[in-house]
Amino acid sequence: AQTVTQSQPEMSVQEAETVTLSCTYDTSESDYYLFWYKQPPSRQMILVIRQEAYKQQNATENRFSVNFQKAAKSFSLKISDSQLGDAAMYFCAYRSVREDMRFGAGTRLTVKP
Amino acid sequence: NAGVTQTPKFQVLKTGQSMTLQCAQDMNHEYMSWYRQDPGMGLRLIHYSVGAGITDQGEVPNGYNVSRSTTEDFPLRLLSAAPSQTSVYFCASSYSFVGTGANVLTFGAGSRLTVL
Numbered sequence: 001a002q003t004v005t006q007s008q009p010e011m012s013v014q015e016a017e018t019v020t021l022s023c024t025y026d027t028s029e030s031d032y033y034l035f036w037y038k039q040p041p042s043r044q045m046i047l048v049i050r051q052e053a054y055k056q057q058n059a060t061e062n063r064f065s066v067n068f069q070k071a072a073k074s075f076s077l078k079i080s081d082s083q084l085g086d087a088a089m090y091f092c093a094y095r096s097v098r099e100d101m102r103f104g105a106g107t108r109l110t111v112k113p
Numbered sequence: 114n115a116g117v118t119q120t121p122k123f124q125v126l127k128t129g130q131s132m133t134l135q136c137a138q139d140m141n142h143e144y145m146s147w148y149r150q151d152p153g154m155g156l157r158l159i160h161y162s163v164g165a166g167i168t169d170q171g172e173v174p175n176g177y178n179v180s181r182s183t184t185e186d187f188p189l190r191l192l193s194a195a196p197s198q199t200s201v202y203f204c205a206s207s208y209s210f211v212g213t214g215a216n217v218l219t220f221g222a223g224s225r226l227t228v229l
Contacts, residue, residue, distance in 0.1 A: 009153070035217075045203065045220035091155060100146065100171060101205075101218055103155035 004094050006104035013082045021077045021107050023092030032096040034075045039089040087111045119221035126194045126228045134189040136204030144207045145187040149200040194228045
């Protein structure tokens with residue numbers, strides 16, 4: 001089974017600064033999707049950003065961007081100009097075109113004012 | 114547009130009791146799934162369905178039962194609750210299981226279940 005690894009259980013960042021969350025995955029598929037989901041204290045799972053494996057260009061959504069290294073099977077999330085509202089649990093996820101979504105264990109991000 | 118609706122949001126059970134977590138979506142999604150979330154383990158797939166009348170097991174199916182009689186509804190049943198089933202449960206759906214329609218899951222708000 002494909003696995004997703006988030007090696008940072010907790011991270012902290014000062015407000016207005018930049019933080020990068022790491023994610024690696026294991027797969028033998030060539031066609032797949034990668035995601036970052038945010039889970040605030042409300043418990044709701046919110047899609048932050050997604051990346052199609054066939055696209056070489058890194059996805060960007062406002063202050064959120066990814067560094068997708070397909071050969072290294074790495075998919076990190078960069079949050080620029082961090083805000084207090086970014087404090088949450090962040091999950092990296094993987095899904096191939098024929099399989100269910102798999103999640104990493106999560107990284108808890110704290111934003112310090 | 115309600116999206117994915119889960120009920121109840123909170124539930125406390127005694128060991129051996131049974132209950133059903135309800136999940137309904139109004140987006141005409143073919144694919145629906147149930148995950149459980151435990152600290153340090155992320156979300157793990159319990160059961161999933163690729164359409165009405167079709168269900169299959171995920172990573173952690175033991176102790177849970179599902180059925181899919183309509184496109185909209187995908188209930189999760191605990192037949193005899195155990196303390197190990199204390200968790201937060203999420204229902205999620207996507208337009209399809211394969212292809213480009215499969216790539217984004219929409220989640221319900223979650224249900225916190227405590228088994229004493």
